[in-house]
Amino acid sequence: DIQMTQSPSSLSASLGDRVIVTCRASQSIINYVNWYQQKPGKAPKLLIYGSANLQSGVPSRFSGSGSGTDFTLIISGLQPEDFATYYCQQSYSTPRTFGQGTTVEIK
Amino acid sequence: EAQLEESGGGLVKPGGSLRLSCTGSGFTFSDAWMSWVRLVPGKGLEWVGRIKTKSEGGTADYAAPVKGRFTILRDDSKDTVSLQMHSLKSEDTAVYYCTATGLEAPFDPWGRGTQVTVSS
Numbered sequence: 001d002i003q004m005t006q007s008p009s010s011l012s013a014s015l016g017d018r019v020i021v022t023c024r025a026s027q028s029i030i031n032y033v034n035w036y037q038q039k040p041g042k043a044p045k046l047l048i049y050g051s052a053n054l055q056s057g058v059p060s061r062f063s064g065s066g067s068g069t070d071f072t073l074i075i076s077g078l079q080p081e082d083f084a085t086y087y088c089q090q091s092y093s094t095p096r097t098f099g100q101g102t103t104v105e106i107k
Numbered sequence: 108e109a110q111l112e113e114s115g116g117g118l119v120k121p122g123g124s125l126r127l128s129c130t131g132s133g134f135t136f137s138d139a140w141m142s143w144v145r146l147v148p149g150k151g152l153e154w155v156g157r158i159k160t161k162s163e164g165g166t167a168d169y170a171a172p173v174k175g176r177f178t179i180l181r182d183d184s185k186d187t188v189s190l191q192m193h194s195l196k197s198e199d200t201a202v203y204y205c206t207a208t209g210l211e212a213p214f215d216p217w218g219r220g221t222q223v224t225v226s227s
Contacts, residue, residue: 001171019117032211034213034214035212036152038146042219043204043217043218043219043220044144044152044214044217046205046214046215048215049212049213049215050213055215062164083171085151087151087152088168089152089213089214091208091211091212092211093211094157094168095154095168095171096157096208097150097154098152098153098154099150099151100150100151101151101152
């Protein structure tokens with residue numbers, strides 16, 4: 001199974017900050033990584049697919065990059081509605097696996 | 108707009124069984140691989156399993172913790188997918204989500220989730 005290791009597990013940030021979340025795969029997954037946002041009591045929401053492709057309707061302050069084993073989610077200019085938990089996930093092989101999540105909290 | 112809606116969650120005793128259902132609308136259900144993902148308290152999102160389209164064989168794969176206890180079935184005539192759960196354990200307690208996917212594809216859309224609690 002491919003392990004997805006996210007860091008940090010949590011972070012505190014202020015409105016307007018640039019936030020970076022990283023995800024490392026235990027083997028090359030080319031660019032088959034997706035990022036989701038989840039708020040308490042809500043379903044996960046797809047933000048980025050294929051490492052760098054912005055899902056329709058997602059604000060452009062979200063961006064993704066990386067290939068092989070190392071991937072990054074960047075939020076440029078944190079907004080109040082961005083405080084949530086973020087997960088990376090690989091769609092390269094079965095079983096599909098998720099990172100452990102990164103919770104973005106208000107500083 | 109593509110939508111999914113789960114039903115069937117509840118409280119069940121250890122060793123018991125439960126069947127979850129998920130109905131899709133707004134997309135061609137028969138063309139989608141359907142997956143179940145759970146949010147485990149204190150642990151995060153965990154993939155449970157998925158079933159391919161009938162044209163691709165309709166086969167299902169499962170995560171190791173549920174293999175042999177859970178079964179995923181689909182009924183494309185009703186745009187539904189089900190998750191039959193047997194021999195439930197306390198560690199199966201989670202919110203279960205139904206979601207659509209495909210080969211090398213992300214999970215989208217997602218249902219709102221249904222709570223399953225395994226406790227005596």
